[in-house]
Amino acid sequence: MTTAYATGSTAPVTVRDCEPRDLDVVHALHVDAVLHSTAIWQDEPHPRPWFDDWLADRRGAGLPVLVAEVDGVVAGYATYSAFRPHQGYRHTAEHSVYVVPAFRGRGVATVLMDALVAHARAGGMHVLMAGICSSNVGSIALHERLGFTTVGVLPEVGRKFDRWLDLTLMRLPLD
Numbered sequence: 001m002t003t004a005y006a007t008g009s010t011a012p013v014t015v016r017d018c019e020p021r022d023l024d025v026v027h028a029l030h031v032d033a034v035l036h037s038t039a040i041w042q043d044e045p046h047p048r049p050w051f052d053d054w055l056a057d058r059r060g061a062g063l064p065v066l067v068a069e070v071d072g073v074v075a076g077y078a079t080y081s082a083f084r085p086h087q088g089y090r091h092t093a094e095h096s097v098y099v100v101p102a103f104r105g106r107g108v109a110t111v112l113m114d115a116l117v118a119h120a121r122a123g124g125m126h127v128l129m130a131g132i133c134s135s136n137v138g139s140i141a142l143h144e145r146l147g148f149t150t151v152g153v154l155p156e157v158g159r160k161f162d163r164w165l166d167l168t169l170m171r172l173p174l175d
Helices: 019-035 050-062 108-122 136-145
Strands: 002-005 012-017 065-070 073-082 090-101 127-135 148-161 163-173
Touching: 012 108, 019 050, 019 065, 019 073, 019 090, 050 065, 065 108, 073 108, 090 108, 108 127, 108 136, 127 136, 136 163
Parallel strands: 090 127
Antiparallel strands: 002 012, 012 065, 065 073, 073 090, 127 163, 148 163
């Protein structure tokens, strides 16, 4: 567990391992991202019970699921997993970070990402990747502030909301 202050905040942000009691918030963030954004290129959200297995599988694989709390309220989560399934990619991970709407713009994502990057470094990861919808300029800007660089844009590789989506790939070297 770590505690930090987000930029301009007087309330500390505590980052800790996700517990089953946090999965209602994780699920709500997933549903919101699937139904109302291009953060997840999926048409239907997973049902809430799916996340019980998801958390257990990640824990069993030694993968982090971190949550941020502000004043005892879960404000967001971050995780990473294998970038690709082949063994040659075992030192590269792709991450996700989601923040509850009421806490966006308050530095919670930065605190979560700092903790996730530290976890990846300690776990021997060499590179952390981000795959971001190219129209999500806020997420791209956040990643640039964190030291990620754009390594490519894949035009029209996804489709959602009756439009083609470009994918921006960003990379953060960890060692």
